[in-house]
Amino acid sequence: MRAASTFFWRRPYWYLALLLVPPLLWFGTVYLGSLFALLAQSFYAIDDFTAQIVREPTLATYKQLVTQPANVDIVLRTLTMAITVTIACAVIALPIATYMARYASGRIKAFFYVGVMLPMWTSYLVKVYAWRLLLAKEGIIAWFLGKLGLTGLLEALLATPGVGGPSLSSSYIGMFLVFVYMWLPFMILPMAAALERVPGSLLQASADLGAKPSQTFRNVVLPLAVPGIAAGSVFTFSLTLGDYIIPSVVGAPGYFIGMMVYVQQGTAGNIPLAAAFSVVPILLIFIYLSIAKRFGAFDAI
Amino acid sequence: MTAAIEFRGVSRIYGELRAVDDVSFAVEPGEFFAMLGPSGSGKTTCLRLVAGFDTPNSGQVLLDGADVSSMPPYERNVNTVFQDYALFPHMTVLENVAYGPRVRGVAKSEREQRAREMLELVQLGAQGERRPAQLSGGQRQRVALARALINRPKVLLLDEPLGALDLKLREEMQIELKSLQKKLGITFVYVTHDQGEALSMADRVAVFNKGRIEQLAAPRELYLRPATPFVARFVGSANVADAALAQKLGFAAAFAIRAENIDVQAESAAAPPDSVVAPGAVVAVQFHGAASRWQVQLDAGEIWSALITEEETRRMNGLGVGTRVNLSWPREAAVPLSSASSG
Numbered sequence: 001m002r003a004a005s006t007f008f009w010r011r012p013y014w015y016l017a018l019l020l021v022p023p024l025l026w027f028g029t030v031y032l033g034s035l036f037a038l039l040a041q042s043f044y045a046i047d048d049f050t051a052q053i054v055r056e057p058t059l060a061t062y063k064q065l066v067t068q069p070a071n072v073d074i075v076l077r078t079l080t081m082a083i084t085v086t087i088a089c090a091v092i093a094l095p096i097a098t099y100m101a102r103y104a105s106g107r108i109k110a111f112f113y114v115g116v117m118l119p120m121w122t123s124y125l126v127k128v129y130a131w132r133l134l135l136a137k138e139g140i141i142a143w144f145l146g147k148l149g150l151t152g153l154l155e156a157l158l159a160t161p162g163v164g165g166p167s168l169s170s171s172y173i174g175m176f177l178v179f180v181y182m183w184l185p186f187m188i189l190p191m192a193a194a195l196e197r198v199p200g201s202l203l204q205a206s207a208d209l210g211a212k213p214s215q216t217f218r219n220v221v222l223p224l225a226v227p228g229i230a231a232g233s234v235f236t237f238s239l240t241l242g243d244y245i246i247p248s249v250v251g252a253p254g255y256f257i258g259m260m261v262y263v264q265q266g267t268a269g270n271i272p273l274a275a276a277f278s279v280v281p282i283l284l285i286f287i288y289l290s291i292a293k294r295f296g297a298f299d300a301i
Numbered sequence: 302m303t304a305a306i307e308f309r310g311v312s313r314i315y316g317e318l319r320a321v322d323d324v325s326f327a328v329e330p331g332e333f334f335a336m337l338g339p340s341g342s343g344k345t346t347c348l349r350l351v352a353g354f355d356t357p358n359s360g361q362v363l364l365d366g367a368d369v370s371s372m373p374p375y376e377r378n379v380n381t382v383f384q385d386y387a388l389f390p391h392m393t394v395l396e397n398v399a400y401g402p403r404v405r406g407v408a409k410s411e412r413e414q415r416a417r418e419m420l421e422l423v424q425l426g427a428q429g430e431r432r433p434a435q436l437s438g439g440q441r442q443r444v445a446l447a448r449a450l451i452n453r454p455k456v457l458l459l460d461e462p463l464g465a466l467d468l469k470l471r472e473e474m475q476i477e478l479k480s481l482q483k484k485l486g487i488t489f490v491y492v493t494h495d496q497g498e499a500l501s502m503a504d505r506v507a508v509f510n511k512g513r514i515e516q517l518a519a520p521r522e523l524y525l526r527p528a529t530p531f532v533a534r535f536v537g538s539a540n541v542a543d544a545a546l547a548q549k550l551g552f553a554a555a556f557a558i559r560a561e562n563i564d565v566q567a568e569s570a571a572a573p574p575d576s577v578v579a580p581g582a583v584v585a586v587q588f589h590g591a592a593s594r595w596q597v598q599l600d601a602g603e604i605w606s607a608l609i610t611e612e613e614t615r616r617m618n619g620l621g622v623g624t625r626v627n628l629s630w631p632r633e634a635a636v637p638l639s640s641a642s643s644g
Contacts, residue, residue, distance in 0.1 A: 201383045202389060204387065205388075205448075206404075207354075207374040208449075209375075209401040210401055210452060211375055211400075212404075219389075219403075220389060223391045224390075
């Protein structure tokens with residue numbers, strides 16, 4: 001035992017290697033390895049007659065993805081949903097996170113943190129199905145709006161072409177509400193963490209130099225919250241891009257990327273197309289991060 | 302002449318703690334005013350009350366004769382140099398300095414021109430495009446100064462501005478700050494816990510203790526004639542004899558005696574005429590370069606210290622830690638103290 005301790009004490013690199021090899025093996029083979037195995041599949045194609053995978057490198061599957069209008073629609077639909085959900089989450093989260101990080105203290109602060117995380121302790125499926133009931137035609141939301149005499153408003157909303165539908169639970173509006181509900185904590189928490197790191201003296205300095213509270217918020221608080229917003233938006237954006245349960249339980253019948261991956265690799269047995277579809281969110285996130293970087297989202301970290 | 306700042310019976314209470322306790326004082330226009338005290342003595346709270354980051358529970362804070370007790374900071378014509386500098390990390394140095402005019406609606410070209418002038422003033426003309434994180438501590442200090450001065454405030458508040466700098470840089474900045482203040486004629490209010498800094502820079506010093514001002518006087522006065530035991534100890538590092546000890550040494554009331562006025566002699570040596578003698582034993586001799594501090598346990602109780610020049614120390618053959626000595630000092634060097642504070 002003592003000899004072993006001395007051995008590693010004298011050779012710190014051996015110690016480091018011993019510490020790092022098991023997790024790196026896991027990360028490299030099990031995690032990244034399977035991901036690359038999946039991505040490699042996207043360069044194969046399926047033989048239309050035999051429904052067998054042809055194991056020869058080809059871009060045919062990608063060609064199919066970008067040329068078939070139905071597939072392009074799926075990508076655009078998912079992308080639009082991800083962007084709107086991200087914006088809505090950011091807008092709702094900012095005041096809450098600001099309050100949590102800068103004003104609340106003690107019990108109120110603990111209450112808010114628990115309150116934000118509490119929904120995550122419940123099964124995701126239960127929440128999605130619960131939302132379907134809440135949003136249903138005879139559901140509590142429609143009933144409540146009826147009591148308020150706002151049925152007309154709801155009907156006008158549902159009559160909106162493109163995003164409307166027969167009821168909230170079978171429209172893109174309903175799907176949007178569920179997405180925002182599900183991913184809001186993932187926006188609030190990084191944003192609050194970013195705002196907590198802003199020293200109070202910066203806000204005092206801003207006021208001291210003559211900035212009204214609204215100017216301090218715009219010039220100091222918001223720019224310093226940007227890394228938090230960027231981190232949170234990566235979560236909300238990628239979670240929406242990849243999700244297949246919410247679009248299949250709530251909302252209009254149009255396919256989303258996640259559903260397409262699920263259907264193609266399962267029922268249809270077209271693993272190359274499923275793999276090609278799963279490359280799309282990766283690419284979109286990559287583009288999103290490049291844009292965020294260009295706008296200086298990570299400068300102040 | 303209207304005072305630049307005036308406190309009238311100001312108190313600031315946090316729960317049980319009386320951070321500022323019925324404080325009144327006035328700062329003259331153009332004065333370099335220091336607020337000196339240990340941490341938690343109320344000096345920084347007073348500064349925050351002037352800046353407007355805090356409001357008093359009772360009493361009034363006046364700026365230029367007008368009551369500003371409940372006026373928000375962005376409407377006050379005072380600016381602050383923060384202890385941690387509080388530079389905006391997402392802005393360049395130039396943008397930081399131009400921030401004051403920017404939020405007051407000054408056009409971009411004009412405010413950048415003014416910011417460049419301010420950067421020249423603090424000798425950072427070439428650093429405008431850099432970020433605060435790329436600067437050294439001393440440079441950040443200067444940026445904070447330029448940013449606080451660009452609005453041409455009536456009063457500049459400095460909260461331990463040199464605390465984070467090393468000794469040499471601190472001494473350079475002390476000289477610079479003082480000459481800058483003379484040049485601009487702005488009232489400076491300087492918060493520090495470093496008595497040397499306060500004494501060397503300020504026109505007047507307010508010594509804070511437990512939320513109150515113990516003494517407000519010019520540096521020399523404060524050093525030569527401390528009013529209370531606390532001021533004697535904190536400002537002059539003086540030896541203090543409370544009433545009981547004073548009586549044993551033949552004095553009517555409590556007094557202070559500065560270390561440099563005390564002589565250390567062998568027990569057998571004859572005391573100089575008209576001096577007070579207190580016997581004791583040496584417990585430590587600390588070498589400080591030009592002088593050594595001799596710590597002596599008095600037979601009458603406390604440990605006192607005597608500052609002996611290096612030349613004299615060399616002549617004290619045979620005296621050292623553990624030997625018995627006599628401390629002596631001229632009777633008139635003792636400064637009588639009011640016992641208002643327990644120190």
